[in-house]
Amino acid sequence: MSIRQGFLALLSEQPMHGYQLRQEFERRTGGAWPLNIGQAYTTLARLQRDGLVEPVLDAGEDSPEQFRLTDDGAARARVWWGTAVGREKPDRDELAIKLALAVTVPGVDVAAVVRRQRDETLRALRVLTRQKRDLDPRDDLAHSLVLESQVFAAEAEVRWLDHVEASVAAYGPARVPARAQAPTDTAGRNGGTSRTSGTTAALTKEIER
Template sequence: MSIRHGLLALLEAGPRYGSQLRTEFESRTGSTWPLNVGQVYTTLSRLERDGLILQDGQDDGGHPLYSITDEGRGELKGWFAQPVDRTSPARDELAIKLAMAVGAPGVDIRAVIQAQRHHTVKAMQDYTRLKAKALTDGPADRDEVAWLLVLEQLIFQAEAEARWLDHCESRLVRLAEAAAREPAPAPTGAKAPTNATSRPRARR
């Protein structure tokens, strides 16, 4: 998540102060990724240091206002034009957990998958209810449309995760079946079987 560019996008609409930016960011994303005020002001300080924003007076309540600069608009334009890089994906805790569970002693990986599937399906149902409520609340303004986009992404992500968990379970079943068909290894030090077709040597 790019807080840096999100704040620049909000400042493109006009001067804002820190807590106002926090409120608008969370309103636009449905509080999916909540921010604290300290995080906002730390980011604003860095943006100001980089020449992308500047302090632009105060509002009636004495809050310092920030405005985007021409350099900031160029940075924002480039961010919107550039695809999000997927060649270095962020670490996914679930994928790491299942990878570590494979072959781990005492871990029932199918139970891990079942527990995660239950949680994922419940989350998907919750997101779907939120979407239905948003659609029946009346005409959507800009922030509500933005929240719907985020919400639908969460729904699609949960659906994909549920399908992936089904795939993982199917793969484990196939591996278990293949392992069951393999002959058991001979015990260490076992004697070679006697050749049944050979005849005992005659005594002279």
């Protein structure tokens, strides 16, 4: 999630100072994405630089400096609420990248990598499931929704790891596509024209989704 957009959304309610924004961001997202205070003030400074927030001039002398949305900032917040989150270019997924590389690097025990990751994801899933069970949505709907999102993501990751394991068993190690290999002066030195195996293609589709 964009911290910038989150801060704009919070400031659309009322002016706040940096520490308030940090607290409210963490509280309303169930602490799923903790912020340090430096990150909060850096984000505020950039929003001010871009003309989206401005200091509240009539704040008391002893009060921390508060910020409010400018007209441009308020418009940006409204656009965010009215625009779907794009999925064409998802954030880099470390696990998908790791496994895509694992099937192309000689000597890597891909099955062992998958097993270790599945154990870790299942462990995290158990923790998330307990937290979800102990939280009443009527008391904290925002936190409940965040937990459910994380539970669904972990369950999907376990299914994907099963798919990776089956693909590796079916197709074996992948070969690096020819365009990714270093050029050579001697034809055939790298074993002729290489091709992408079904495993690499399957993993690439997962990254692109």
